[in-house]
Amino acid sequence: MKLLALSAPLLVLFALAAHAEDALFADMGGQAGIDRIVDASVDNYLADDRIKTIFDESNIDRLRAEFKVQFCQIAGGPCQYKGHDMTMAHKGLHLTNADFNAVVEDLQDAMDKAGLPFATQNRFLARLAPMQHQVVSR
Amino acid sequence: MRLPIPALAMAAALICLPAHAQTSWDMFDGGKLLATGGVSQVEGAGGGGLANWALITGYGTRDGIGGNVHYTAVPLPDYSLQSAGVAVGLLDRLELSYAWQEFDTKDVGTALGLGRGFTFHQNIFGAKLKLIGDAVYDQDSWLPQISVGLQHKENDRAAVIAAVGGKNSVGTDYYIAASKLFLAQSLLVNLTLRETKANQFGILGFGGDKHNDYSTQFEGSAAYLVSRRFAVGAELRTKPSNLGVAHEGAAWDLFAAYFFNKNLSLTAAYADMGNLVIKNDQQGAYLSLQAGL
Numbered sequence: 001m002k003l004l005a006l007s008a009p010l011l012v013l014f015a016l017a018a019h020a021e022d023a024l025f026a027d028m029g030g031q032a033g034i035d036r037i038v039d040a041s042v043d044n045y046l047a048d049d050r051i052k053t054i055f056d057e058s059n060i061d062r063l064r065a066e067f068k069v070q071f072c073q074i075a076g077g078p079c080q081y082k083g084h085d086m087t088m089a090h091k092g093l094h095l096t097n098a099d100f101n102a103v104v105e106d107l108q109d110a111m112d113k114a115g116l117p118f119a120t121q122n123r124f125l126a127r128l129a130p131m132q133h134q135v136v137s138r
Numbered sequence: 139m140r141l142p143i144p145a146l147a148m149a150a151a152l153i154c155l156p157a158h159a160q161t162s163w164d165m166f167d168g169g170k171l172l173a174t175g176g177v178s179q180v181e182g183a184g185g186g187g188l189a190n191w192a193l194i195t196g197y198g199t200r201d202g203i204g205g206n207v208h209y210t211a212v213p214l215p216d217y218s219l220q221s222a223g224v225a226v227g228l229l230d231r232l233e234l235s236y237a238w239q240e241f242d243t244k245d246v247g248t249a250l251g252l253g254r255g256f257t258f259h260q261n262i263f264g265a266k267l268k269l270i271g272d273a274v275y276d277q278d279s280w281l282p283q284i285s286v287g288l289q290h291k292e293n294d295r296a297a298v299i300a301a302v303g304g305k306n307s308v309g310t311d312y313y314i315a316a317s318k319l320f321l322a323q324s325l326l327v328n329l330t331l332r333e334t335k336a337n338q339f340g341i342l343g344f345g346g347d348k349h350n351d352y353s354t355q356f357e358g359s360a361a362y363l364v365s366r367r368f369a370v371g372a373e374l375r376t377k378p379s380n381l382g383v384a385h386e387g388a389a390w391d392l393f394a395a396y397f398f399n400k401n402l403s404l405t406a407a408y409a410d411m412g413n414l415v416i417k418n419d420q421q422g423a424y425l426s427l428q429a430g431l
Contacts, residue, residue: 097199097230098169105171108366118365119324126321130278 025077027120031068034075037107037114038067044106051102054093074127086134093137100136104128166431167202172366173397174274174319175227177405178208178428180339181289182223182237183264185315187393187407187424189357189373191328192285192317194268195235196227196430197400203228206430208237212409216417218242219341223262225430233287235264241341246417252298258341264289266315273317273326282318282327289313291340299343302415303381309335309344324363326371331356337380338414346380353378367397377412387412391424403428 028034042064046052055063072079083089104125111121176193179185184195187210196204205226212219223237239260247256266287273283289311293299296307315330333352335344345351355378361371372392379386393407407424414420 096167096169096201098167098201101169101171101199118363122324122363123322126277129275129321132272132275 023076024120024123025072025075028075028116028124029114031072031077031079033114033116034071034077035068037110037116038064038071040110040113041107042067044109045103048102048106051099051106054095054099071124075124086131090135090137095136097132097136100132165198165203166205167199168197168204168400168431169199169202170197170204170230170400171274172400173363173369173395173403175204175206175430177395177403177426178206178210178223178225178237180210180212180219180221180237181239181262181264181291182208182221182225182235183266183287183289184225184227184233184235186328186359186361186371186373186395187391187405187409187426188375188389189328189359190266190287190313190315190330190332191359192268192271192283192315192330193273194227194230194233194266194285195225196233198227198230198431200230202230204230204431206428208426208428210424210426212411212422212424214411214414214420214422216246217244217414217420219411225264231268233264233266235262235266237262237264239339239341246415250415256298258298259294260340261292262289262340263291273319274321277319277321280318282316285315285317287313287315291336291344293340293343296343299337302342302383303347304337304343305345305347305350306335307343309340311336326361326363326369328359329356330358334378335380336377338377338386342381342415346382348382349378349380361393361395368394369397370394384413384415393424401429401431 066083069079070081073081175196176184176191179190180188183190184193185191196206198204207224210221219241221237221239225235227233241258243256248254266285268285271281271283291309293307299307311332311334313330313332317328319326332355334355335352337343337346355376357375359371359373361369363369374390376388377386389411391407391409393405395403395405397403405426409424411420
């Protein structure tokens with residue numbers, strides 16, 4: 001009984017957490033919203049003098065498609081990213097924190113353009129931020 | 139107003155520094171995200187207004203250098219405090235800072251027999267070393283960014299300090315600071331423990347007739363990020379009460395900081411500095427401008 005009394009609020013918390021996860025995908029406008037954000041951010045990367053050379057060897061169409069699936073999964077949407085892990089994907093690029101932050105700024109601009117509220121942007125960025133550990137190698 | 143000579147020297151050194159570095163101005167990579175270097179706190183370190191943060195000042199990443207100058211004015215009902223300074227952040231690891239502070243007693247100077255507009259000055263030399271953690275990236279961990287540092291303060295009014303019961307005109311504060319960005323909540327939280335003997339931040343010297351040992355004081359702040367450019371928050375800083383002549387209480391403020399870009403920010407606050415010597419309730423505006431890279 002005691003255990004049940006303790007676990008009830010826990011279950012509520014888990015339910016809320018799960019809801020928050022689903023909510024982010026919806027709050028980002030579902031797959032359509034994420035697609036818009038990815039396309040705008042990739043456009044920004046390719047126009048950004050600080051980082052555009054990083055994508056010299058990239059297949060941009062494939063990159064857009066992979067980002068769309070990956071962002072969907074990270075936002076808690078019904079997607080399964082099957083591409084390279086982040087360490088592999090950025091191997092040999094020798095990226096710096098400044099590069100990583102430039103990508104973040106371009107993504108923020110894209111989310112601004114999509115009309116995503118700043119607080120919602122930060123909920124998403126909070127899930128991307130730890131990727132710095134795998135992406136930045138210099 | 140005396141010229142803050144050491145500040146000018148440090149500013150000159152800051153400007154000349156890249157000339158000796160191989161990569162020249164490229165070292166100023168400006169690679170950090172907006173606002174993540176903080177602003178200049180009242181003693182010149184990277185932080186908020188009253189409170190020190192664990193973040194290293196400026197916009198240099200771990201591959202670069204950042205630096206800034208600041209000017210802060212705190213016009214209080216019976217006094218005025220101003221500060222100017224310069225700080226550098228090296229490799230997002232080590233911060234060196236210098237601040238010059240002037241405390242003007244205005245009419246109170248007459249009442250205290252010091253003369254109208256009697257001023258105290260402090261030179262404050264600071265160093266801060268980041269030990270562990272990253273306040274921004276480590277969103278998958280509860281570990282905050284933790285830094286340790288010191289602020290060495292030299293006050294030019296030894297005789298007055300002795301007359302009010304202060305034991306020394308020179309003192310050094312030591313601190314440990316923790317900062318954590320709760321990004322999903324758009325909230326930056328900072329906690330600092332400071333070992334200090336300072337009376338009124340050192341304006342009335344260090345140690346006193348009532349208490350002359352170091353004591354552990356607390357400073358904390360929370361900032362809500364409204365947008366990339368705009369943050370609002372509150373700060374609290376406790377202070378020791380070492381002097382028999384007047385009880386010293388905590389200081390707090392409510393602030394808003396606007397970042398025009400990585401080169402310019404303006405912080406405005408409503409600050410309560412508590413009771414200063416013979417005047418209670420010293421509350422007023424706090425305005426600080428920071429320019430840098």
